[in-house]
Amino acid sequence: GGLAELDARVSVCRACPRLVEWREDVARAKRRMFATEAYWGRPIAGWGDPEARLLIVGLAPAAHGGNRTGRIFTGDASGDFLFAALHRAGFAAQPTSTSAYDGQRLLQARMLPAVRCAPPANKPTPGERDTCAPWLDRELELLLPHARVALALGGFAWQALLTALSRRGLDVPSPRPAFGHGAEVGLGPLTVLGCYHPSQQNTFTGRLTPAMADDVLARARELSGL
Ligand code: SF4
Incomplete structure (x- = not known):
C-alpha cells in the first residue's frame, strides 16, 4: 500500500496507552476558545506532496493544534511561524494554516511528525518514541525515492530522523x-538539515527568528534543486 493506506492505518493506532488517554482527554475537555469545535483527538498523519523533495520532520502534534485540527502544525503558534516561513520560501501556497479545510497546500514539501499523538507537555517518553518509530520508517520508505532534503525541527526530530535513516x-x-540550527549531514542523495523548532519558547525569545528560518529554508531550496 501507499501513503493513503498508511494514513488510514496510523489514524486508528492505539499502541501507547498514556498518549491515547491524553489525546482523547484533551479532545473531550477542549480549550474554551475552541469549545464549539470537534477535536480530531487521534494520531496525525503526514501531510503534503507525496513526491516531495523536502521532508519536514516535527516532534509531535500540539494538544490544541494538530490534535484539534487533524493536520500537522495547523492551528497553533508554531504553525503560524512555520507556514509564514514556508510561504516566503515558496514551499507553501498560503502564509497561514488554520484548519484542514483552509485550502493550504505544500509545494514540493511534506510534513511528518516523529511521534503521531499529542504528548503531555510536548514530551513523548523514549518508549513512546520507539513505539511510534515504525510509522516514521514506513512513511520514509515511501518518501525517500523522491526526497532530496530532510529538515529536522528541533533536537528530538533530528535524533528520531537520523535513527530512522540509519535503520x-x-x-x-x-x-x-x-x-x-543550520547543521547539515550529507547522506548521498539526501541531505539532513537542522532547524530550531518553531515553538513559542524559541520564537518569542528570539532564539529562532524569521531570518534564521529563511536562511535554512533557502538552503533547503538550493539542495532540493528548486
Ligand atoms: Fe500509535 Fe504513534 Fe500514537 Fe503511539 S504515538 S499511539 S505508536 S500513533
Missing part, C-alpha cells in the same frame, strides 16, 4: 552529528 540503510556517521 533504512543510509550511512549516518558515527558518532552521530550534533543537532544545531
Whole structure:
C-alpha cells in the first residue's frame, strides 16, 4: 500500500496507552476558545506532496493544534511561524494554516511528525518514541525515492530522523552529528538539515527568528534543486 493506506492505518493506532488517554482527554475537555469545535483527538498523519523533495520532520502534534485540527502544525503558534516561513520560501501556497479545510497546500514539501499523538507537555517518553518509530520508517520508505532534503525541527526530530535513516540503510556517521540550527549531514542523495523548532519558547525569545528560518529554508531550496 501507499501513503493513503498508511494514513488510514496510523489514524486508528492505539499502541501507547498514556498518549491515547491524553489525546482523547484533551479532545473531550477542549480549550474554551475552541469549545464549539470537534477535536480530531487521534494520531496525525503526514501531510503534503507525496513526491516531495523536502521532508519536514516535527516532534509531535500540539494538544490544541494538530490534535484539534487533524493536520500537522495547523492551528497553533508554531504553525503560524512555520507556514509564514514556508510561504516566503515558496514551499507553501498560503502564509497561514488554520484548519484542514483552509485550502493550504505544500509545494514540493511534506510534513511528518516523529511521534503521531499529542504528548503531555510536548514530551513523548523514549518508549513512546520507539513505539511510534515504525510509522516514521514506513512513511520514509515511501518518501525517500523522491526526497532530496530532510529538515529536522528541533533536537528530538533530528535524533528520531537520523535513527530512522540509519535503520533504512543510509550511512549516518558515527558518532552521530550534533543537532544545531543550520547543521547539515550529507547522506548521498539526501541531505539532513537542522532547524530550531518553531515553538513559542524559541520564537518569542528570539532564539529562532524569521531570518534564521529563511536562511535554512533557502538552503533547503538550493539542495532540493528548486
Ligand atoms: Fe500509535 Fe504513534 Fe500514537 Fe503511539 S504515538 S499511539 S505508536 S500513533
